[in-house]
Amino acid sequence: MSYQVLARKWRPKSFDTLIGQESAVQAIANALDQNRLHHAYLFNGTRGIGKTTIARILAKSLNCEQGISSKPCLTCSACQEIDVGRYVDLIELDAASNTGVDNMIDLLENAQYAPSSGRFKVYIIDEVHMLSKSAFNAMLKTLEEPPEHVKFILATTEPQKVPITVLSRCLQFNLKQMTTENIASHLTSILTEEKIGSESGAIQIIAKAANGSMRDALSILDQAIAYSSEKISTEKVTQMLGTIEDDILFDIIKHLIDKNGKGLTDIAKAMEEKNTSFDDALNGLAKLVHELAVCKIIPDQYAESSKKNLYEEFAKKLTGETLQLFYQISINGRKDLYLAPDPITGFTMTLLRMLAFYPASNSLKEKSDPITKTQTEAPEKKSLIPRIAEKTFTAKQDTTNSITNAPTKPKEPGNADFDGDWNVLVSQLKTGVAKTLAQECQFLSYKDNTFHLFLDEKHTYLSQNDYVQKLEEQLINHFNKKLKLDIKIDRVSTSPAIEKRTEKEALLKDAESAIMQDNFVKELISDFNAEIIPSSIEPIKKEK
Template sequence: MEHIALYRAWRPQSFQDMVGQQHIIRTLQNAIREQRLSHAYLFSGPRGTGKTSAAKILAKAVNCEEGPAPEPCNECDSCRRITAGAVMDVLEIDAASNRGVEEIRDLREKVKYAPTEVRQKVYIIDEVHMLTTEAFNALLKTLEEPPPHVMFILATTEPHRLPATVISRCQRFDFRRVSLEEQSERLRLICEQEGITAEDEAIQYIARLSDGGMRDALSILDQIASFSDGHVSYKQALDMTGGIPSKQFAEIAKTLVEGDIGGMLQLIEGLMQEGKSADKCMENLLYYFRDLLMIKMVPNADKMTERVLDSQEFKEMAELFTRSQLFRIIDTLNHYQIEMKYALQPQTLFEVALLKLCSIPQSEDAVPSQSVSSAASAIADSSGGQSEVQQLRRQLAELEKKLERALQGGLTSGGQGAAQKGGRSSARTAAPRVASKVKIPAGIDRYVAQRSSPEFLAVQGKWNQVLQGVKDEKITIHAWFVNGEPVSVLEDAVLVAFKNDIHRETTEKPANKQLIEMVMERVLGSPYRLVTMMLKDWSDSIEGAAVDPSKEEPFQLEQVAEDGSSGSKEPWVDEALQMFGDDLVVVKE
């Protein structure tokens, strides 16, 4: 007698034979029992999960001579002929071969005629996503309002490719992947009925390999049973499918912990000699370390993955790695797995990935035990380490300056309450507030004197690079900052003048200012502070500097008396004199 493939011989013929789709079976049976059947159904889900089988069972259930019944009898003439595909009123159409508008128009014309052999016409359109846009448009009206004797059942693995107008006209059922336990139980039943002896590990491996598809699992079982003369062992299943046992992954993991590069190369060569493909090895190794991470981080995680056979062995292996190491291993493997898709020599990339991972455990174990000073020494001893230390020192010095300025600003603002009491404290608090309103930086004459200095010319020559760097970091800050132009450089400060006050105020926001100073340090080679003012005030300062200072009558300031009274009418002038000295302060009417 001719052999029939297992997935065909064991195709479900009733709802109770289906595996893993109880939520769909119960809904359809209730609809039949209560006579609430729809005119159009959409069955979607991964391959091999029972979409077409459920459609044919539903066609038998509504046309059974004993029904309509929640379960077809499979004994009456209608059920047997529908199972054999000999009923013209139950038509199974392959949309991949009949995807044009002409085929759909022909179907639309035949829909009008009443069924001749059974109670109701059923059109099963498989892989319906392959229909063209014109074919879908031709089907829409018929799908929405078919004759009362017609039922449409659409099946697809890619529901996202269907127009929303089609989906909205159907009752949609999403078929899920069959779980490992349900698949294993079904495979054991089939093995018993077919006279096949199979090890439990082999059955679980086949179920995992099928990725939730019952048809794939039966095809693999059929193939291995033919190879092994009716006895299916775990080793034979691995040999036939090109799989890798978890013990080999454990050896790879131990070699990573030990950092044994020579041993790692021997393991890789052994896998390749066994005929294993590099991309499949990379995929399985990625899953292995993912399971290690899950077991390490989540209690009872062995129930969350279907690849762990011996949970105790995985727990012992997971103890050899830290979480950060597992994260880095998974990230590295994922990176090289993407690269392997476009590589001419995937084995080379597989070797490079594992050799790179050999250095991860040592480097991470050493870092926590080092103090900050020893870490700096390690950096200095390495090649190019001296420049990194110098850069860190510059950044530390800049942070100290910023902290000092912040503390001074906090003390100044904190003393505002004393300003109302008069005396010297009033002068100290009032000065910064007036300066912020005037928007002219302190020591403006020194900035004017340095406007043509070599330092400023060097900054001006690289200013376009500064603007481009700010644009690369954040384009919104660049939109405000580009309104300003550098006008002078004094020590570690770059003075930028703005035409618009809104642009200047937005640039002065702490977050924006910090980003600009970071870019200036990177482009100019040393840390610089950003100082801003209005362009009009800068122009007035240049004009004032053009006047001969000898003709200006110096402004004499009175000293503050011991009783707190001041001889000057403007208290902020006293503060300016105290901050910058008699030589730098010139008061103009």
């Protein structure tokens, strides 16, 4: 007997053996067991996820000689003939090659005749979106009210191209892409049955290369079996597919952190010698950067991953802004790869671009976390008496000038560069997360070139080391000298952001009051039953 490819040999023959479509299978199985049968079904989803397979299993469930059931016997003549594709009452139509209205008319004319041997005459129309507009119009009436012995099963990869009039007449199921874990598990069980040795790393590479398609995975597995003489190894599969190993991607990130340009170019040369796809490499690098960014924000996301330690190590050494930059350079480098003189030049320039734009702040040693430091201070420093003493620096004095009658601001000896007005200082900072952090902080004191601040608990997310460092850098640039920040998490009574919101609320209240007192507005309300919409009022701040 001639060799049968794995995709056909291991095609599921019942709902029990179907992989990765639990929700659709459960709905169909319940309908079959309860005899709540619809006259038309539509399965949509990407290639190789089981649309036609489910359609054939459904046909067996409807025509099994043991009766309608979600578990066909698989032994009767109807089940076996459907499996081999010669069941007379199962008509499969490829809409991609039979797009015309004449083909549809011929099909519908035969639909009126009773089935030859089965319970139902089942029509499976694959890639139904390829039908012409006339063909869709010809089938509408029959699709809505077919004979009792006819069932339509439509399959498509592009449901948006199917007319809404057809969609509304069908019971629609959205089939999901297979997960890498599901594909890898299924491939492992197949290789066990086939008695073929394999490495888990090789199976993972094949599962990822399938991009959610079980049929593609089985086709690649067939190729890997033919390519490997004895055992399917990670090295052989990598050579066959030209994919990039995870270790190489981690080496790229490591060389970027170390600012090792020679190491990056050496990696590119080694990849070219192995005929590795540079497009796939940039795609894999973008995925890795995404995983590192997620790990930085949600440390427990990859707690069970085998590469957990590497993720955490790199996430600590790279800021969120740097990871975002690497991600953008990766996807843009991939987009521009075809414009490069050759692939290796485009890939190398993408890596060197990451190196050239690598933020200088990332190369510095980790600064001590001011938030952590303040939390470990002795308890006596958090008493109310020192806090009141610190606040006295910011309080406006009652002493007035005889000429200007304006309040003077206290100045400490040696601190003439900062006059104690935190609001004015914050307004002079550049926009960004540093300014956002400064706006939410309450100023306590400025002593020994150190700003002592409070940050409210609800804004704790702003106390990240990266944000504190950026604010510290802006203050250093502003005063042109070495400064430090001491930020404590505590209840905040006032801050630039709070004062701004309070001022805006007061202006809005005054504006609403002024509008309500306006005679013209009163006449509109009285004569035309008008209403004032508070959200539409925008106060105008007068210039001082």
